[in-house]
Amino acid sequence: MRLGIVGMLPGDLRSLTNAHLHKIRELGFTGAGFHLPGELLNEISDEAAARCRQMFADHEIDLAQFAITYGDCLFDPDPEARSAAVSKVVGGAALAARLGADCYLIRPGSHNPAGPWTPHRENHTPEAYTLLVRTLREIARRTAALNVITVVETHVVSILNTPSVCRRLITSVNHATIRLVMDYVNHFESIDQVYSDTERLNHIFETIGPLAPVCHVKDIAVGNRLVVHLDEAVPGHGELDLALALGLFHAHHPDGYALIEHLGPDLVPLAAVNVRTISNRAGIPIC
Structure with missing residues (x-):
């Protein structure tokens, strides 16, 4: 296993500096990821992409995950909206290839206009599923020659x-792409599942483990607020058997x-130490 970080780099790769990458290496990470705002996609020149790729190489850091952010829904019933979303995602895949990213992260979206990670009952209809399959097949067809692995983000509300x-x-x-x-944190639906985390983790990894080549490392804390709140926590400071x-x-x-994610810069060093300590005690090598 290799250890990386998401959240220590600017979203706009044109703002990347040696200081950003030096800090990542100082903390012992060999990989990193970042999210480019989708509206900037067409502004990134070949020269800017080449500069970013070379900077990663100079610091011996892998671009473990590249993503673009967008509010589009990949299963929107409007064909024109889906076509626009596909074009955006395909453009991001082309940039991922130019950057030499290990994988390219995309999101499915939601029927909820409040945002791509918000719930809506129409997200779970057979029609929505059929449209998502159709969209992903089109993305796969149009990106096949890029040699990019596209990974789809998942969540209990999606x-x-x-x-x-x-x-x-x-x-x-x-x-295959x-x-x-x-x-795994995104697939805990209840307090009972958190308190029975061994069973839940085994189920998650047995079901999709072979199909998920990159991992987001987080923990879960059960909140004290009503009704039920399952909050992300610093790895090692929550309820899960990491x-x-x-x-x-x-x-x-x-x-x-x-990849450790969703932490401020003050908590990243603690998370890195915790993950390394837990891995060492469990005999899990970090290369």
Whole structure:
């Protein structure tokens, strides 16, 4: 397993400096990722992409994950809206290839106008699923020559709400370049599942582990507020058995990247130490 970080780099790669990458290496990470705002996609020149790629190489850091942000829904019933979304995603894949990214992260979107990671009952209809499969097949067809692995983000509030649905999607799309993100925290739906985390983690990894070549490392804290709040926590400071989660990921992808994410700069060093300590105690090598 390899260890990386998301959140320490600017979204606009043109603002990347040696200081950003030096700090990442100082903390012992060999990989990093960032999210480019989708509206900037057409502004990134070949020269800017080449500069970014060379800077990563100079610091011996892998671009473990590249993403673009967008509010589009990949299963929008409007064909024109879906076509625009596909064009944006394909453009991001082309940039991922120029940057030499290990994987390219995309999001499915939502029928909820409040944002791509908000719930809506229409996200879970057979029609929505069929449209998402059709869209991902089109993305796979148009990006096949780029040699880019596209990984789809999943979450309990999204159309990809359960491990079983996620696995069925990859089977339905049936293309080797379309895979998933192993964001295990996103598939805990209840307090009971958190307190029975061994069973839940085993189910998640058994169902989608082989299909998810990159892992997002987080923990869960059960909030004290009504009604039910499952909050992200610093790895090692929550309820989950991270030794089990990291061990299961390593078993499927021994060269894959486990990426710490969603933490401020003050908490990243603690998270890195915790993940290394947990891995060492469990006999999980970090290369």
